[in-house]
Amino acid sequence: MKRSEFVLDEMTPLERAAAMAAGRDYDRIPCRPSLGEQPTRLTGVTVSQYLNSARIMAEAHLQAFKIYGHDGVSVGPDQFGLPEALGAKMAYYVDDIPQVPEPAVKTYRDLTKLKMIDPFKDGRFPLYWEALDILRERMGHLVKVGTGIGGPFTAAALLRGTANFLKDLRQHPEDAHRLLAFTTDNIIRYLEACREKGFGCGLGEPCASNTLISPRQFQDFVQPYLSRIGAWFREKTGGGYSLHICGKTRKIWLPMVESGASSISLDGAADLGEAKKVIGHRVGLRGSVSPVEVMFQGDRESILRAAKECIMMAYDSPKGYVLGTGCRVPLGTSRENIVALMDGARMYGKMPLERRD
DSSP, X not given: OOGGGOOSSSXXXXXXXXXXXHTOOOSBOOEEXXXXXXXXXXXXOOHHHHHTOHHHHHHHHHHHHHHHOOSOEEOSOHHHHHHHHTTOEEEOOXXXXXXXXXXXXXXXXXXXXXXXXXXXXXXXXXXXXHHHHHHHHXXXXXXXXXXXXXXXXXXXXXXXXXXXXXXXXXXXXXXXXHHHHHXXXXXXXXXXXXXXXXXXXXXXXXXXXXXXXXXXXXXXXXXXXXXXXXXXXXXXXXXXXXXXXXXXXXXXXXXXXXXXXXXXXXXXXXXXXXXXXXXXXXXXXXXXXXXXIIIITOOHHHHHHHHHHHHHHHXXXXXXXXXXXXXXXXXXXXXXXXHHHHHHHHHHSBXXXXXXX
């Protein structure tokens, strides 16, 4: 895709990001909906076809960028990639999101059988690298292309079985910590591969939400391992990392920041105005249009209204703000609704921006 073909905005996402970093004028608030497999709806392929072909995967995201013009393209192993590479059996469907029906760690004796991953050979990692290379070659001059992986707690929960792992936090905490140390080591190995290939990587911890665990459990079983990852980022890149946790997070905002995150993606349940006051001086904020009630079930007007509300609450957050969805949009989210969110950024996030009631 040539620069001359990008006509959705005055600036490309890379030009916008560079202007923001340099303190120069830019055209609009950045907007990054979490698309997941939604781009398959644009190219008429099934999720199964998408997950088994780097070319098909890349073409779907190329088409999405041409239509939406969003401020970041991400493909990668996400929460399932590491457990699968470590031996978890996956259930794949023709046109739906895969699941992990059977844990790889049925008892903690099984942990000794697991070996550290080779991030260039194991599981579906090679397919994602190929897709990332295609995307960077085709549009890396216009938009940042990156990847994402599930965090240590989520990877451990999927390897052990979420219900089993949550019980382990109380009944077998030492074993839980052993598994968490192992998943952290493997995630860092993947991050090292990302750095070698020149791709940024964000972390998602859907199982670490306060919807599932208490703030105290977060401090005991999540924060120490995210902090290890944060330390790796500081040492290797001089910065922090992007972190998303689904559901309720208000009581763990500070531990999330203290783990070394430099950007936090908030769920639709979060109050962006409060987040700006509490942590906005320390980290960038992203969110938080509801992916289901607004993006999937809503219409253009409700999406524009939600986008405006989010922008008005957080556009002046000290460390920056990116309009986005509170989590990954459902697979069936319409093209028109994603376009509406992007239009919200263009209408209400146009710079210079003044508060509008």
